[in-house]
Amino acid sequence: MEVIKIKNFRVKRKNFSLSIKKLNINSSQVIAICGPNGSGKSTFLSALAGLLSFSGEYFLFNTSFLNLDFNLKYKLLGYLPQETKQHLPFDVFYTVLTGRYPVLNKKRYSKKDLKETEKILKIFGLWELRNREFTELSGGEKKRVLLARIFNRNPKIVLLDEPFNQLDLYYQLQLINLFKNFRNLTVLAVIHDIQLAIRYFEKVAFLKNGTLVYFDSSKNISETLISKLYNIPVKIVNPPEENSSYFYIVK
Secondary structure (H helix, E strand, C coil), rough: EEEEEEEEEEEECCEEEEEEEEEEEEECCCEECCCCCCCCCHHHHHHCCCCCEEEEEEEEEEEHHHHCCCCHHHHHEEEECCCCCCCCCHHHHHHHHHHHHHHCCCEECCHHEEEEEHHHHHHHCCHHHCCCHHCCHHHHHHHHHHHHHCCCCCCCCEEEEECCCCHHHHHHHHHHHHHHHCCCCCEEECCCHHHHHHHHCCCEEECCCEEEEEEEEEHHHHHHHHHHHCCCCCCCCCCCCCCCCCCCCCC
16 A cells, blocks of 8 residues: 655755655555655655655655644654754653644543553653653753654654664664555665665665666665765675674774
């Protein structure tokens, strides 16, 4: 099932222009958005989230994005920008609980909302931090709380701009496993670590100079492609155990 379908998609942002002729994304795919700095990755996610105006066709679940009800958009989509300014003096539990606001019944938190919040805090390994104030957390802990907040409303699609920033290797891999274990969830994540994208993501979209130059299986990425994208010589080394969860560092 196609959850995102775009055609002749264009976004203008000051002196920068993003243009994607065609892109279809199916349900339950975990996709890395990669490319050199300034290639349009953040612009692309912001436009998909409805924060930037665009021209062309953009369909969400076979309905034009422009025709979707505002509340329905927030139920279907979860978006975490690269930088967030969360300085409210709330504890972790309440911060994550507010993620369910778009799906509230009569705009009041119910027992179900409390139970779902407890559940998501445990899934993200944050239950022990539930009584801590958000402003007192480390950068990595804040990032995990904000991710849990988005997942707490059970969106169908999540758009994440550099979700692994400030997370150590352990939580990076934990987060990727969470993506894959959420049922019927589609993930688009901007990341800079090509090794992470190739090894753990189903598909990779490469942008360069505001143009989509590759969208295919991570297994089909070639040394030539990456070398041309980043203007450096690249050698892809396959690990000895293809299904291993080890993280490889080449020096």
